[in-house]
Amino acid sequence: MANIGYIQVVRHCNHFCGFCSNPTTPFAHTFESMKVLVDDFVDRSYFGVILTGGEPTLHPELPKIAAYARERGLHVRMITNGHRLAEERFAEALGEAGLQLVHVSVYSIDPEVEQRLRGAAGTLERAYAAVKNANRFGIEVNINCVINKLNANHLDKNIEYWIENHPYIRHFIWNNLDPSMGRAEVNQGEFTPKLGDFEASLHRAMTLLHNSGRTFRVEKVPLCYMTDFAWASTETRKIVKGEERIVHFLDNKQTVRQTDWEHIYSESCDRCSLRTICGGLFDRGNGYDPAELHPVFVSRDTVVESIIRDPSDPSYEFRSIESWQKDFDQRCADTLAGRIKKRPSGPDSPENGPADDLPPEQMRPQGPAVGAITEQSQKLYETKRRREGQKAEKAGIRLEHADVRRPTERATDE
Numbered sequence: 001m002a003n004i005g006y007i008q009v010v011r012h013c014n015h016f017c018g019f020c021s022n023p024t025t026p027f028a029h030t031f032e033s034m035k036v037l038v039d040d041f042v043d044r045s046y047f048g049v050i051l052t053g054g055e056p057t058l059h060p061e062l063p064k065i066a067a068y069a070r071e072r073g074l075h076v077r078m079i080t081n082g083h084r085l086a087e088e089r090f091a092e093a094l095g096e097a098g099l100q101l102v103h104v105s106v107y108s109i110d111p112e113v114e115q116r117l118r119g120a121a122g123t124l125e126r127a128y129a130a131v132k133n134a135n136r137f138g139i140e141v142n143i144n145c146v147i148n149k150l151n152a153n154h155l156d157k158n159i160e161y162w163i164e165n166h167p168y169i170r171h172f173i174w175n176n177l178d179p180s181m182g183r184a185e186v187n188q189g190e191f192t193p194k195l196g197d198f199e200a201s202l203h204r205a206m207t208l209l210h211n212s213g214r215t216f217r218v219e220k221v222p223l224c225y226m227t228d229f230a231w232a233s234t235e236t237r238k239i240v241k242g243e244e245r246i247v248h249f250l251d252n253k254q255t256v257r258q259t260d261w262e263h264i265y266s267e268s269c270d271r272c273s274l275r276t277i278c279g280g281l282f283d284r285g286n287g288y289d290p291a292e293l294h295p296v297f298v299s300r301d302t303v304v305e306s307i308i309r310d311p312s313d314p315s316y317e318f319r320s321i322e323s324w325q326k327d328f329d330q331r332c333a334d335t336l337a338g339r340i341k342k343r344p345s346g347p348d349s350p351e352n353g354p355a356d357d358l359p360p361e362q363m364r365p366q367g368p369a370v371g372a373i374t375e376q377s378q379k380l381y382e383t384k385r386r387r388e389g390q391k392a393e394k395a396g397i398r399l400e401h402a403d404v405r406r407p408t409e410r411a412t413d414e
């Protein structure tokens with residue numbers, strides 16, 4: 001299985017997106033605490049690690065942890081807004097450290113829309129410089145895009161730009177907005193799209209990529225809004241292949257292991273031919289309307305076959321639909337019988353506490369936690385909150401509810 005783990009290396013950021021679902025907290029990582037998490041992924045035979053945030057390039061030891069993860073044999077990736085990667089020397093250093101793939105996050109190629117979404121000016125030019133630098137220094141580039149109310153009608157225009165101006169970018173990822181956490185939760189009216197708002201432009205965008213031989217994935221979009229490309233759904237691929245995902249959050253959630261990719265369904269889902277492989281509607285904050293879901297009547301096995309026989313992703317060991325069906329039935333039976341522990345869906349579910357086997361042995365119960373609250377990180381957090389409060393007021397958006405301190409026995413003072 002091509003399991004990939006996530007480590008949030010910092011939680012502060014140099015942009016101020018109004019729908020940020022992982023905003024600043026008082027938690028901080030040292031190289032040593034990140035190293036334990038990397039080792040744990042290696043012990044679990046994970047394929048790779050994604051260094052994320054906040055904005056991961058703001059961690060002073062990012063190149064060092066990237067180099068360590070690479071040395072340990074993981075495929076090393078990073079999700080970034082590209083701001084620092086626009087600096088040539090920084091991009092070069094990350095390439096030399098062993099970073100193999102960078103996901104640069106860009107929401108819109110319309111400068112005004114991007115500025116509104118980022119809460120900062122001039123970010124688009126830096127993102128363009130970042131993708132050029134990464135390509136120049138041998139780091140593969142993917143583009144990540146959060147689907148939201150302001151870019152919903154021009155996802156295809158974004159793709160046209162990338163194909164024309166950056167032909168070396170071969171893979172794209174869309175994430176529909178998660179309205180349940182952070183600033184996204186308190187600014188739903190401003191940024192959460194209706195599913196119907198983006199259906200047409202997403203379809204055009206996927207068609208453009210598919211016809212050009214590029215690849216893509218789509219997360220948090222129900223299959224009835226991407227039926228022609230159902231095989232590209234992240235949740236569907238994970239359901240079909242039985243994959244998991246571990247996220248080490250730098251907040252009170254700490255470590256979350258996600259094995260259940262099913263979200264919310266409506267009554268109409270009962271009549272849908274894709275129900276058993278569909279993630280449904282991702283929503284824990286009443287941001288979307290289940291009435292927008294509608295059954296489809298296409299061949300489920302055709303979707304499954306295109307996933308298990310995908311030559312660009314040979315991560316599934318069974319290659320015939322019959323052997324897949326047997327494996328899938330067994331997994332369903334194991335889940336029902338409790339042999340596979342079902343987690344509440346989504347890494348951000350409030351009821352989703354650390355799994356029994358997590359965090360790594362060295363970190364529990366009295367060992368170092370996933371990050372620590374130090375005097376320095378607490379001060380940085382307070383300064384950030386003050387500044388972000390001013391930014392929020394200026395931009396006319398609400399600031400997220402403050403993260404609550406973890407129990408004091410787990411906090412470490414420097």
Ligand code: SF4
Nearest residue numbers: 222224269272278294
């Ligand atoms: S109707 Fe339900 S099961 Fe069918 S594609 Fe839509 S969300 Fe998925």
